[in-house]
Amino acid sequence: MGHPLTDQELIERILQGQQQLFAVLVERYQQLVFTVAHRMVPQREDAEELAQSAFVKAYQNLGNYRGEAKFSTWLYTIVHSVCLTFLRKRTLATQSLDNEQVYASADNLDGGMRANVVETKSKQATLTQAIQQLSADDAQVLTLFYQAEQSLEEIGRIMQIDPNTVKVKLHRARHRLKTLLEKNYAQEVQDWRY
Incomplete structure (x- = not known):
């Protein structure tokens, strides 16, 4: 099971000196952070490095997180920014998606409702x-x-x-x-x- 503390509670404790709790946030979001990075940067190794960089940047800037948006939104903004910087530096086109991740939900593709998790x-x-x-x-x-x-x-x-x-x-x-x-x-x- 997951950690009982909410993102906000974890952040408060991390900022109070319990830095080891940042590992809980990493565990909670690492798969999705990697997926977001991999969507932008097709090379798996690059995406893994960028996901790590995003977590490092998030940790370094945790004191700037104001709670105005969900932590996940703030984190994905960092991932997006890190990836854009990487792509600008490398001036890579991002056409191909060498994706090993499972795109896990799209039952109701055409409807306005959020998709159910794919079952098979x-x-x-x-x-x-x-x-x-x-x-x-x-x-x-x-x-x-x-x-x-x-x-x-x-x-x-x-x-x-x-x-x-x-x-x-x-x-x-x-x-x-x-x-x-x-x-x-x-x-x-x-x-x-x-």
Whole structure:
């Protein structure tokens, strides 16, 4: 089971000198932080380093966290910033997604409701393959909304765009994913509910 303290309680104790508790926050968010980094930076090794850098930066700046947004939103903003800096320095294009992560939720691709967690491994594998074919931008907005469970406002803060733009991007990304699934994975998705 997870640690009983909330993010906010952990942060307060860390700032009071219990630095070892930062490991609990790392454990709580490491998978999603890596996933967000990997969506932006396709090379696995680079994404792992950037995820570590983001945690180091978060630890160093924990005193600046004001609690105005969820800790996860603040953390993903740092990940986004670290990745953008890396990409600018390397001037890399981020087209391909060499993704080994499972894109774990998209039952209700077309509806406005948040997707239920995908139940079967074959479904996960199909979604993973499909998500690899989307742009990094589409993959990131879908990951933040479904996997990281960020709101439109939170995603806007992370990606530094207006929440209405996020809504449009999310709608278009879902539509592209659905079209891709129906076109390339018709056999696999025929029993799925949209």
